[in-house]
Amino acid sequence: MRAIGSSTFPAEAIVEAQWAAERRGRERFVCEQPPYSILVRGIEADVLPVCEQYGMGVIPWSPLAGGWLSGKYRSAGDYPKGSRMTLRPEPYAHLVSDRVFKSLATFGGEARSRGVDITALAIAWVLHQPRVDAAIIGPRTPAQLDAALSASSIVLSDADADSLAGLF
Numbered sequence: 001m002r003a004i005g006s007s008t009f010p011a012e013a014i015v016e017a018q019w020a021a022e023r024r025g026r027e028r029f030v031c032e033q034p035p036y037s038i039l040v041r042g043i044e045a046d047v048l049p050v051c052e053q054y055g056m057g058v059i060p061w062s063p064l065a066g067g068w069l070s071g072k073y074r075s076a077g078d079y080p081k082g083s084r085m086t087l088r089p090e091p092y093a094h095l096v097s098d099r100v101f102k103s104l105a106t107f108g109g110e111a112r113s114r115g116v117d118i119t120a121l122a123i124a125w126v127l128h129q130p131r132v133d134a135a136i137i138g139p140r141t142p143a144q145l146d147a148a149l150s151a152s153s154i155v156l157s158d159a160d161a162d163s164l165a166g167l168f
Contacts, residue, residue, distance in 0.1 A: 005031030005056070011046035018054050029056060033136065036060035038107075038125045039068055039095065039168055048131045060126055061136040066092050068100075069122035071108050075101055103167045110164060116154055119144070121164070123151035128161045 006014060006029050014032060021028040032051050034043045040062070051058050064070050066084045076096050079085035085092060111118040126135045139145040156164070 002027065003030045005029050005033060007033040007061075008035065009047075011050040014047065014050050014054070014056070028054070031057040031059060031133075033059050033061055035062045036126060036129075036132070037063050037065040037069060038122060038165055039065040039100070041165075048129075052131055057133045058131050059134045059136055060132060061138075063123045063126040063135045063137065064119055065095070065122075068092060068095055068104065069107070069119065071104075071118040073101070073104065100168070106167050107164065110167070114154075117147040117150060119147045120151040120154055123148055124154035124156055125161055125164055127151060128156045 004027055006017060009017070009032060014029065017029050020026070032047060034047050036043050036058075037060070043060075048058065050056075067073065072080050072083060073085060079089075107121070108118045111121040114121065116124075123135055123137065126132055135151075137145075137148040139148050
């Protein structure tokens with residue numbers, strides 16, 4: 001069996017792909033891979049509802065928002081050497097603000113108060129979202145992999161998830 005999907009398609013392109021597949025008698029996209037995190041939530045308004053409408057799976061990439069939810073960015077300009085913010089900051093430049101840094105610090109405090117790694121809490125939040133089937137993680141070290149995998153053992157209530165989202 002073959003299955004096809006899309007990555008980072010806007011909602012209207014997903015709809016057009018579904019229509020084209022139907023018109024041509026071809027396989028439909030069965031999955032979308034959008035960027036999605038507690039910091040980057042643009043897909044909630046249109047992509048997620050379209051995926052639900054067409055019965056598509058959703059497997060987000062960048063659940064740590066390019067490292068912003070890893071705890072490594074604490075203030076503007078104080079970026080670790082070799083990090084995305086030193087190599088290619090443009091996609092995340094809109095996050096550089098006192099408000100975001102304050103929210104990140106509070107989010108880190110929430111993780112500590114729960115006795116979990118900040119990355120695990122960020123991934124757990126993504127996994128808790130109703131239309132998300134899995135998350136694409138990109139660990140670079142065994143410790144990062146362990147932290148990411150521990151997200152699957154974190155259980156969030158809807159109230160917890162809403163409270164965490166409210167931090168941003």
